[in-house]
Amino acid sequence: MDEQQTNTESTSLPSDGQSPSSQRGTSGGPEQSLIVHPQTQNSGFFSRFTYHLFAAGFAFLLSPLAFIWPGHSPIDPTNYAERTRRVLKTTPLIDGHNDLPWQLRIELHNRIYDGRVDLNKRLLGHTDLQRMRAGMVGGQFWSVYVHCDVNQQHFEDPSMLRQARQWIVRDTLEQIDVTRRFINEHPQSLQYCDTAACARKAFKSGRISSMVGIEGGHQVGGSIASIRQMYNLGARYITLTHNCDNSFATSASTVAAGGPDGGLSKLGYEAIKEMNRLGMMVDLSHVSHQTMRDVLSVARAPVIFSHSGAYSVTPHLRNVPDDVLRTVKRNGGIVMAVFVNRFLKMKDPDEATIHDVVDHIFHIAEVCGWDCVGVGSDFSGTPYVPIGLEDVSKFPDLVQLLMERGATDEQVRLFAGENILRVWSRIEERAREIQATGEKPVEEEYEGREWHKGMKDSPWMLRGSRQKAIEAGAADKPYMFNVDKEGRHNPAVKEV
Ligand SMILES: [Zn+2]
Secondary structure, eight states: OOOOOOOSSSOOOOOTTSSOOOTTOOTTSTTTSSSOOGGGGSOSHHHHHHHHHHHHHHHHHHOTTTTOOTTSOOOOTTOHHHHHHHHHHHSOEEEEEEOHHHHHHHHHTTOOSSSSOOTTSOOSSSOOHHHHHHTTEEEEEEEEOOOOOGGGOBTTOTTSOHHHHTTHHHHHHHHHHHHHHHHHTOTTTEEEOSSHHHHHHHHHTTOEEEEEEEOOGGGGTTOHHHHHHHHHTTEEEEESOBSBBOSSBOBHHHHHTTOOOOOBOHHHHHHHHHHHHHTOEEEOTTBOHHHHHHHHHHOSSOOEEEEEOBTTTSOOTTSBOHHHHHHHHHHTOEEEEOOOHHHHOSSOGGGOBHHHHHHHHHHHHHHHOGGGEEEOOOBTTOSOOOBTOOSGGGHHHHHHHHHHTTOOHHHHHIIIIIHHHHHHHHHHHHHHHHHHTTOOOOOOOOTTOOOOOOOTTSOOSSTTHHHHHHHTTOOSSOOOOSBOTTSSBOTTSOOO
């Protein structure tokens, strides 16, 4: 959810005037056509023939097995559609971010059984099961999101209107509930998963693994205990902030609005510690750049960016700067490339195309390595998606274009799903290691947290508690349900 709502085996790239155009002479071409077919840009039969011959021979010499899959015959390496089909049939394409649960909330008020919507049929919007199948989607992190108004700034600030924040955790529970119910409602297509191993298994059984990610730290009410319970309910990542600061961290939107970049808060450090202990993935999309750096300086497990681009390709604060990309490489994390127009082309967002997404992917791969790039669409979370990537059926077009721009099958496999599965597995492994040391759950709280008070006559456990309660103005005794002297309920008897 976001408001506003070439080369060959080497990974150097981006266009947008930042680096030389690819050796295949695609300059000028990519922006005009949705899918580039380099060979068609050469005139005449002979040049096409020699190109194919050269490409096939070159590929054979360099990597003879790259285009052969057990049980399949070798294919023309420039047959990108067939290569894409083969790769995505054997490697799950796992998207890091789709906001369909938000649509279920705002359009259906979470009523999914009354026949108004059939996810098996073609719907409007970006997402339905039919198009996910067409798009060869192998796994999906479903984002559970509750609104975070940029004007609300700091969610746990006691001065903030209670009305604005009091239902956030409830609404998040409802989002998780409706997500799990719609997953369960489609057992032929979807498989709820809370482990990386499950996601692999679901893919093997022909179903789309379906995971839950929470899109904002504000959604746990500033409580580390809530993080634990969200984990128990199946959430496997939390985006540390959405477009507002919270008890844990500063968001990119605050910095964009001219606010200070305070990075991670004291409680935020504790939250990271606990998330690492639990095996809850730390998602750094939406956070400020300083927050990214702070988290990476203390993270004991890889981090993820569920839907972000590269800052040096498009200098939007939602994107990841190069120094952070290099740190993510050392951290073993992943940046899943986002499709939101404004993050792809700040000045002319309406002109963003699938090619811009490819530019971001290649840049992330160049700086961070093909081991740390993935896909995080934000479908159904933004109205503004690039030309050529209009909905969930278009993922294969993106893969084809990566291949046309020089990505190998192996690089594409990493991008599509192997990276996120490896990162997730490593996070699970780190959690097991940390728990094996006997590390206790974190009990820190945010500054200024208010607690309920007892009564004078509470069955206090500790010496001195009663006196403290009296000094704090504690009530005398519990409510006794208007019982009169005769031992009967009597509303006329007024009690506190
Ligand atoms: Zn978002």
